[in-house]
Amino acid sequence: MESAVERALRTRIISWVQERAEANGGFLHRAELLDFRIDEQRLPIIDYSRGIRNPASFESTLSIVSATNGPYDDTESEDGLLHYSYREGDPWSGDNRKLRNAMATGAPLILFRKEVPNIYTPVSPVYVVEDYPEERTFIIALDESFTFVPDVRRMPDNQRSYARRLAKQRLHQPAFRTRVIVAYETRCAVCELKHGSLLDAAHIVPDSDERGIPTVNNGLALCKIHHAAYDQDMLGVTPDFKVRIADNLLEETDGPMLKHGLQEMHGRSIQVPKRRADHPSQELLAWRYERFIAQV
Ligand SMILES: [Zn+2]
Incomplete structure (x- = not known):
């Protein structure tokens, strides 16, 4: 006992x-x-x-x-x-x-x-x-x-x-x-928020797809809001690491979260890991960005 x-x-x-x-x-x-x-x-x-x-x-x-x-x-x-x-x-x-x-x-x-x-x-x-x-x-x-x-x-x-x-x-x-979070030094790739408890590892190619493997190259460290926005194609990342916000969101008028949290991210470059081997795969980003474009 x-x-x-x-x-x-x-x-x-x-x-x-x-x-x-x-x-x-x-x-x-x-x-x-x-x-x-x-x-x-x-x-x-x-x-x-x-x-x-x-x-x-x-x-x-x-x-x-x-x-x-x-x-x-x-x-x-x-x-x-x-x-x-x-x-x-x-x-x-x-x-x-x-x-x-x-x-x-x-x-x-x-x-x-x-x-x-x-x-x-x-x-x-x-x-x-x-x-x-x-x-x-x-x-x-x-x-x-x-x-x-x-x-x-x-x-x-x-x-x-x-x-x-x-x-x-x-x-x-x-x-x-x-x-993913360690590779990105506990920082959201889009907005640089540094609170581990508010960060997720987002899949670039979803894990439901056979290419959606759980490797750092298929991941992005994102805060909860940017993760949800990415999953719903409200936010996209181009293969050359630029943030895009969906047109309909850019046209909306609302409070500070929309303005600072989303609209002002448009055109920024994401922060990638220091180690080149940990960078997000441009091929996988391209696949995912196509999906974003199709939605917008
Ligand atoms: Zn963020």
């Missing part, structure tokens, strides 16, 4: 991580996670060198880190669940014991995706749902309901597609947001 103290601490840490990530734009910096304190006592939320955090006073694992290469995590399986390898050494003691304990007690943990050095995207709560000793692997699920599935390897199709949908919402979209 998980102790009441541990459970209360865990709940507090998970909420703190969620709030802090939301304020930053969906991620936390390494230093924030290492310097976390509870009642003056330092309680790091990650173990920087080991990728799994098992505080000495905790019976179950608090957090795990998965490093990613590219838009998809290689620990992810086709079924939308995560395959987490046993830690080195004895499968029945230390880190492995505490992970197994999280499975036994159903204790929620935090999965951090490390998209960029020193930047962590939290996915929480997640649950350890299976243990495959012969493969030295734990299965991690994004929803408590999977703890009730007798064998996740033989999940019925409807559950499998639910797991995949969940992976898209809770793993891929947050990871995309982090990569």
Whole structure:
């Protein structure tokens, strides 16, 4: 059984991580996670060198880190669940014991995706749902309901597609947001607003299209209003990075948001990331701009 103290601490840490990530734009910096304190006592939320955090006073694992290469995590399986390898050494003691304990007690943990050095995207709560000793692997699920599935390897199709949908919402979209917002240095490409909590990662080619992949080149960091305007073709971006506002909006007369927030953006250049490799793809911008033109 998980102790009441541990459970209360865990709940507090998970909420703190969620709030802090939301304020930053969906991620936390390494230093924030290492310097976390509870009642003056330092309680790091990650173990920087080991990728799994098992505080000495905790019976179950608090957090795990998965490093990613590219838009998809290689620990992810086709079924939308995560395959987490046993830690080195004895499968029945230390880190492995505490992970197994999280499975036994159903204790929620935090999965951090490390998209960029020193930047962590939290996915929480997640649950350890299976243990495959012969493969030295734990299965991690994004929803408590999977703890009730007798064998996740033989999940019925409807559950499998639910797991995949969940992976898209809770793993891929947050990871995309982090990569884009970090590349744009937490700044709206159109108006330069610098509040992470008011920024989104907009897809240039929507993710419903097969070319709408979650890479930085298919993204723009936009504030909430410019994101919505972009999605509704009220605002367009030309392949050479110029902002265009739809004609009907330019002709309207209204208050300061229309005037300063939209009309005055017409003709400005978007702010692109410093790294050339992170620039939005001109080809994808051209595809999207065609759609904008067709609407106007
Ligand atoms: Zn903006």
